[in-house]
Amino acid sequence: MTVASLGYVGLSMQDPSAWNEYGNNILGLMTAADSSAERVLLRMDDHPYRLFVEHGDEDKLISTGWEFADSGAFEAVIANMQAAGVDVHRGDAEGAALRCVTEYAVTVDPSGNPVEVYYGRTNLQDDFVSPLGVDSFVTGDMGMGHVVIPAPNQDQTHEFYKTAMGFGDSDELILPPPAEGAPEMRILFMHAANQRHHSLGLFNFPSPTGIVHMIFEVPDIDTVGACLDRANAADVPMMASLGRHENDNALSFYMFGPGGIGVEYGCEGKLIDYKNYQATKSTLGDIWGHDYAPPVTE
Ligand SMILES: [Fe+2]
Structure with a gap:
């Protein structure tokens, strides 16, 4: 059981549109088709998004999504957390759909940082095209x-x-x-x-x-x-x-x-x-x- 990679990051922002503009015009990220004013979705590659920015009262990190290879690895990490006495909650179908994953679970680390684990992210068929012509991101x-x-x-x-x-x-x-x-x-x-x-x-x-x-x-x-x-x-x-x-x-x-x-x-x-x-x-x-x-x- 090993974590595969950093899949996505989520921010809470008083003004999500500022991140949409910064993401597009400074970083060269692409706004996903199903992005909205309340939940900005920014793409770097063929994933549905790599960064989401939700409207909230504070400007802060609210999610780090860690990818696991498959259902077996996902179940193993949950079992490991439970064995270590960590309070981990399985997400529901609605939350999984929002994240474009098969299953996910959430917890916090011992410093209080938000942690999400998941497997089975659905990738898009349409190509990533940076609005600034950035060829690609290393992902x-x-x-x-x-x-x-x-x-x-x-x-x-x-x-x-x-x-x-x-x-x-x-x-x-x-x-x-x-x-x-x-x-x-x-x-x-x-x-x-x-x-x-x-x-x-x-x-x-x-x-x-x-x-x-x-x-x-x-x-x-x-x-x-x-x-x-x-x-x-x-x-x-x-x-x-x-x-x-x-x-x-x-x-x-x-x-x-x-x-x-x-x-x-x-x-x-x-x-x-x-x-x-x-x-x-x-x-x-x-x-x-x-x-x-x-x-x-x-
Ligand atoms: Fe760094």
Whole structure:
């Protein structure tokens, strides 16, 4: 039993239309045909959507959808959660239809983050066509990308994802405290059953939006650069400058999407063969760049 990939992400947003516009005009995502003003559905590939943005009172992460290969793997993860004493609820047919999956279940991790598990997502027959001409996003078997989420209860949260969900360890990154007197920053990077270096990161600090960032990965640096130009032209607030990560080699920049959601846009993420992989420990986040801007406080 191992988690296959990150299938979808869901946000609650006071103004979902802001994400529709940002998704189309900055990221190059495609609005799904059955998207609505109350529930914006954004596509990256042949999935019915990879990001949904629902109308709500707060701007925050409300869902991470983790894909499992089949009914057997799905039942195994539920059994694992129950054995670990985790309260997991099976979704109904209506919820499954909304997610375009055969079956799903919901729970929260030990840091209070929302978690959904599912199998059997129905993919579309019509092609993904980016409104900005982005050729493709790096998805497929590797899922939609990765999320880094707040995990103040970090060790227990790590254990949950490892033991109950079947993630493997990729890298433990320790960075200096963000401010005098604060603890060190520690990010635990974990992989699913695909070649992406990490599908999940657990950060030992809280985040007001419930998410530290998610990545949209594209095939090449020119596509990253074009997005950076669009973001700058539209005065999208920047979170970190262009740079290259040490652990997954991704070349990327970070911005704040609508509602202050952290968005990484990058390319060249390393592909790993996990058969003989030894998890690493590192103290260097970046080979170059990624100068972090102070948080936006508007
Ligand atoms: Fe990232």
